[in-house]
Amino acid sequence: xxxxxxxxxxxxxxxxxxxxxxxxxxxxxxxxxxxxxxxxxxxxxxxxxxxxxxxxxxxxxxxxxxxxxxxxxxxxxxxxxxxxxxxxxxxxxxxxxxxxxxxxxxxxxxxxxxxxxxxxxxxxxxxxxxxxxxxxxxxxxxxxxxxxxxxxxxxxxxxxxxxxxxxxxxxxxxxxxxxxxxxxxxxxxxxxxxxxxxxxxxxxxxxxxxxxxxxxxxxxxxxxxxxxxxxxxxxxxxxxxxxxxxxxxxxxxxxxxxxxxxxxxxxxxxxxxxxxxxxxxxxxxxxxxxxxxxxxxxxxxxxxxxxxxxxxxxxxxxxxxxxxxxxxxxxxxxxxxxxxxxxxxxxxxxxxxxxxxxxxxxxxxxxxxxxxxxxxxxxxxxxxxxxxxxxxxxxxxxxxxxxxxxxxxxxxxxxxxxxxxxxxxx
Numbered sequence: 291x292x293x294x295x296x297x298x299x300x301x302x303x304x305x306x307x308x309x310x311x312x313x314x315x316x317x318x319x320x321x322x323x324x325x326x327x328x329x330x331x332x333x334x335x336x337x338x339x340x341x342x343x344x345x346x347x348x349x350x351x352x353x354x355x356x357x358x359x360x361x362x363x364x365x366x367x368x369x370x371x372x373x374x375x376x377x378x379x380x381x382x383x384x385x386x387x388x389x390x391x392x393x394x395x396x397x398x399x400x401x402x403x404x405x406x407x408x409x410x411x412x413x414x415x416x417x418x419x420x421x422x423x424x425x426x427x428x429x430x431x432x433x434x435x436x437x438x439x440x441x442x443x444x445x446x447x448x449x450x451x452x453x454x455x456x457x458x459x460x461x462x463x464x465x466x467x468x469x470x471x472x473x474x475x476x477x478x479x480x481x482x483x484x485x486x487x488x489x490x491x492x493x494x495x496x497x498x499x500x501x502x503x504x505x506x507x508x509x510x511x512x513x514x515x516x517x518x519x520x521x522x523x524x525x526x527x528x529x530x531x532x533x534x535x536x537x538x539x540x541x542x543x544x545x546x547x548x549x550x551x552x553x554x555x556x557x558x559x560x561x562x563x564x565x566x567x568x569x570x571x572x573x574x575x576x577x578x579x580x581x582x583x584x585x586x587x588x589x590x591x592x593x594x595x596x597x598x599x600x601x602x603x604x605x606x607x608x609x610x611x612x613x614x615x616x617x618x619x620x621x622x623x624x625x626x627x628x629x630x631x632x633x634x635x636x637x638x639x640x641x642x643x644x645x646x647x648x649x650x651x652x653x654x655x656x657x658x659x660x661x662x663x664x665x666x667x668x669x670x671x672x673x674x675x676x677x678x679x680x681x682x683x684x685x686x687x688x689x690x691x692x693x694x695x696x697x698x699x700x701x702x703x704x705x706x707x708x709x710x711x712x713x714x715x716x
Contacts, residue, residue: 294598295325298338305333314583314688318343318612328616329596331604339605340595343612345619345641347596351587351606353648355595359587359606361650370467370491371533375653382519387653389516389525393509394654402441406660409436410668412448423678423699426673430544430665434531434537435461437661442509442531443501457532463490465534491529496534498525536654538691539581540661546579547572547692548700549664549684550626553676557628562670565663570628572662573639578626580610580644583688610643611688673702 299305310317313689318341321330328344342348351359360379362368368377375386394399413433416422435458440446447454467487502524509531513524551558551571561568589604600606615623619641621634635641645652652658669675678701688696 291594291599292597293602294331295327296321296330296332298331298384299333301333302336303448305336307334307336310334311689314609315611315686318609322612327611329598334605334607337603338601339603339607340589340598342595342606342608343616344596345613345616348613348643348647349641350595351608351655352585352643352646352650355593356648356650358590358593360590362586362588362605365586368465370487371530372522374523374527376530383650385519386523387649389518390513390653393512393516398512399508399605399657399660402491402577402657403660403664405440406437406664409433409440410665412436414665414668414672417673417702418704424702425697426548426700427541427545427693427697430541431537433665434540434661435534437540438532442528442699443498443512444505444508453497457494460490460494460497461532461534463487464494465538467491469505494529494532495525498528502528531654535691536658540658540665542579542581542691542693543572543575544665544669545698546575547662548669548675549694549698550575550578551675551678552700555674558572558670558674562667566632567628568663568666568670570631571598572630572666572709573642574626574628574660576642576644577614577620578624579686579692581612581644581691582644584609584613584643585646604706610641613641613643672705674705675700675702 306317321341322328323341329340329342329347331338331340333339342351357380361377363377363379365377371377373382375383375390378386404589410433413429413436417426417429436447436454437456439457443457445454445457464487467484467490475595481647501510505511506514510528516524518524518527551561557645561571584607587600587606589600589606592602593600595606614620617623619635619638620630631639632681640647645655645658678699682694682698683696684694684698685696686692
């Protein structure tokens with residue numbers, strides 16, 4: 291057992307939170323090089339914290355030793371969403387996951403397919419109409435919003451446009467509270483972002499409770515009939531499922547997908563013709579550009595991670611971007627090589643942690659895969675695309691959800707205008 295490289299710093303003065311949040315990727319890379327270790331320590335959120343940037347360390351914290359590293363019960367996610375499958379620990383988390391898992395698998399998943407297909411068509415069919423470049427990220431975020439509100443809340447944009455717009459605005463306000471300072475201040479003519487977010491949450495909860503009481507169909511009806519711990523649990527989970535988190539994650543991955551394949555006709559053609567190859571492409575997109583930078587835990591007892599001693603009450607943060615580029619596991623870690631997933635890294639999808647991993651991994655991962663494959667296949671079948679202008683700043687920002695800091699503009703060209711026109715006229 292070795293001592294963690296680095297320095298935990300002194301209280302307050304030694305805190306590195308601002309430096310980390312400003313650029314988490316550079317923050318970690320500099321320390322990996324300085325300490326010659328993919329596991330190191332420093333002070334973040336005024337707590338000594340172990341940073342985990344290796345596949346081995348990630349697998350330990352999320353899988354093998356997950357019962358020793360717990361979710362922080364005081365974090366902002368709990369403040370904004372309450373006790374959910376994402377924020378609870380121990381037996382409560384296991385029971386919630388067991389209750390909810392049926393909604394994201396099997397027949398429930400299959401019943402969503404037609405709606406997912408129709409939303410992809412409606413949101414993506416006009417990408418080439420303007421004749422000029424599009425901010426693809428915005429179009430993809432709208433697609434994600436329509437998917438989650440339609441599937442989880444039975445609110446469909448084409449059937450209830452006013453209610454859809456109201457909920458979308460409230461979700462945006464609520465999201466901004468998640469990424470603002472948790473200061474609840476309200477004075478005449480001004481409210482803090484956090485205060486505005488709490489107001490938005492209350493309005494969303496009123497809509498959600500009304501849905502749970504009066505709607506017996508689809509996901510809402512199924513959720514309302516589950517054996518959950520108390521009357522507020524269903525509404526808190528619905529708030530989580532319709533939040534801006536999912537549309538932003540989907541928009542992040544779809545944007546990275548379009549950028550990775552921009553101008554690459556051969557790769558696009560192969561991905562369209564071979565579903566297995568599309569799967570490899572999407573794994574590689576997720577590896578290089580994970581939508582979430584990672585996750586944070588608190589050590590419940592003295593433990594070790596990747597051979598280093600982690601004392602009780604230390605924070606532990608796994609960094610997806612760094613884990614996914616661990617050269618011990620991924621050769622040429624910075625290169626876009628979909629073929630690696632059918633070669634050296636075949637069967638190693640469990641080394642990715644974009645959506646967590648192990649027993650506490652994202653409960654909706656399979657549904658997210660369906661979203662992604664359907665949207666990507668629609669793009670591949672209907673469009674050619676390239677960056678317009680060809681030279682753009684594609685530097686990523688990684689918090690709170692990854693995307694190019696300057697949303698790229700992409701020119702989409704319809705692949706078969708005649709076929710498209712005839713089907714529209716028909």
